[in-house]
Amino acid sequence: MKLVGIVSEFLRGLGEATLFLFTMIAALPAALLRPRLVVQQIYSIGMLSLIIVAISGSFIGAVLALQGYRTLAQFGASSALGVVVAFGVIRELGPVVTALLFAGRAGSSLAAEIGLMKATDQLSGMEMMAVDPIKRVIAPRFLAGLIAMPLLASIFSLMAIGVAGGHLVGVVMLGVDDGSYWSQIHSGLHPHDIIESLIKSMVFGVAVNWIALYQGYHAAPNSEGVARATTSTVVVSSLVVLALDFILTAFMFR
């Protein structure tokens, strides 16, 4: 009996969240009519995550290069280091780690912001001023998140492969030839790898923003509700990102 209750509660939440997604999508044209609000949100959502994404990208690229070099050197294939790092980053770690960081940094703050706006009657107040909060508050944030996520993932990949991470460790520290590092990437990596990486990060962007905004908008209007919304945003979106990554990888890289 209890299990039935849990399942029906889960399905009810899922249905509510799906409806919320459709309402947001329906409000996207309204958000496009207010480019200034969207730009503001890209700035605050994107800038919030930029530094943490860039630093994480550098470290992850560096570690990949260290580990990859050790294995490749055993076979005298250390010149392939670039493509090993690039595959790892572009196909998997770039979109996935960026999405996890984005959920922790931007997602949690979105959920808290919206939850607090609800708790302090700001959303009700807007409704009473005949302004639809979905159009004015939620949709611009959703759109901004959709734009910011692929950009952040690209910055992550650039940092990991070229600017600091892999290149710094592989070429500058371990002495892999600069030319072969880049030419291996050039010949090994295909445009569809990059396109699929971008598709992944867009899908993750939809998922994380959807979860964060839904959690904030449906938070109980008190401090406990806001706390719960931020926590569930991070937990749920991390799990959803990892699960979606598995599904997308299974379809894309067969």
Place this chain on the structure above:
Amino acid sequence: MTPTGQDILVRVRDLRFAFGPRVIYDGVDIDIPRGKVTAIMGPSGTGKTTLLRLIGGQWRPQAGSVQFDGADVHKQSRAQLFEMRKRMGMLFQNGALLTDLTVFENVAFPLREHSGLPESMIRDVVLMKLEAVGLRGAAALYPEQISGGMARRVALARAVALEPALVMYDEPFTGQDPISMGVLMRLVRTLNEALGLTSILVSHDVEEVLSISDYAYVVAGGKVLERGTPEAIRTSQSPMVRQFLDGKPDGPVAFNYKTSRDYATDLLGGAAA
């Protein structure tokens, strides 16, 4: 003594509303006469704020109707309801100012969203509204930089920015020091006259509210207990109304929360077992 024969702006008929099993309104009739200040009073938790949300169309009653200027609030499409709300201003208990906007931008918000006025005119209107509540000097401040009483005055300026027909005040005096309470009371009254508004004032600050309202309702337990002019309310003989007005700790509203267990058995029950 209902305000009969007058022009009624908001007409509530046989309103029933419940949160799950908890009945908030069990068939109430309320008339809000145009151009007057009408007070809705009652103990905490009787659903006074709920009434405002029902009038504003944010919540739906289970039965009964709310008419605003002749049209049923709950039979409108979303677009029609939003049109209607442009003619209603609501002042939330804590002001509900948008925290990422300055005082000026908060008052400009409904004008920017709805009026289509040029920037120079918006600026003039905002400054006039802020001057009316005495806060023109605070235009550049953010909500976190002003006091709670000032936030309510800004919210009031914002609520009247679109020149609405009706302004609803949700507990405007709660938690205010005597000075800012006096300021708010005077503003409610003077704005009502100066802008030709109709005001609904929800509160449990009995004396203050009765001193500035033209009509008053006392609601409790889902019913209207008393209605009429402030004098009629003050001289009411209903035991419940008397307890509310005189602030008696015990009476029809019991001091003790209802329980089915007897005090003695509750205390000794553990020892007996």
